Amino acid sequence: MARMEIISGVERRRRWSKDAKLEILAEADRPGVRIGDVARRHDIHPGQIRLWRKTFSPFSALPSFLPVQLVDEVGLEQKPAAPPAPMFIKILLRNGRGLKVPADLERKTLASLIACVEAA
Known part of the structure; x- marks a missing residue:
């Protein structure tokens, strides 16, 4: 006879605390460790680890432009600017x-x- 699995109840999403997510990410970021192995140990999908990695990455924010100001280094003499070479x-x-x-x-x-x- 074939095996049957009966689910009695509503399956709910698991909620992971920020600390738990960061611990799993730290484990996945160790040298030589595969994301699939870490995901199996914690019973989650490897894509979830990749998503958390994007979420907690310092580069996850949209790129932005920052104001830049050019300044001369202190203590250096400024040479007079040479006239531009004629074209x-x-x-x-x-x-x-x-x-x-x-x-x-x-x-x-x-x-x-x-x-x-x-x-x-």
Whole structure:
């Protein structure tokens, strides 16, 4: 005859205290210990340990931005800031020649330079 299990009553969720959860997590975090083994010893599902791990993790809060202020180190002399290096653009023309001009060069000046180099 087959075995039958009769449940007489309402199955209730177990409530774990914070200390009990932290003890189980500490046990699961030991080197060489598998979460499945710890879960079997405490008669819980391994996913429950993973969920508790997320819940009690210091990184579980949503990422946030913090204000940052840059300060100079005390006692160091500040060197004067060097002017930013000018940006140049290299233009290759149809005749195989090229121009290297500053990026902020006016359009009219650039057009006349290109015309001169192409004509030469």
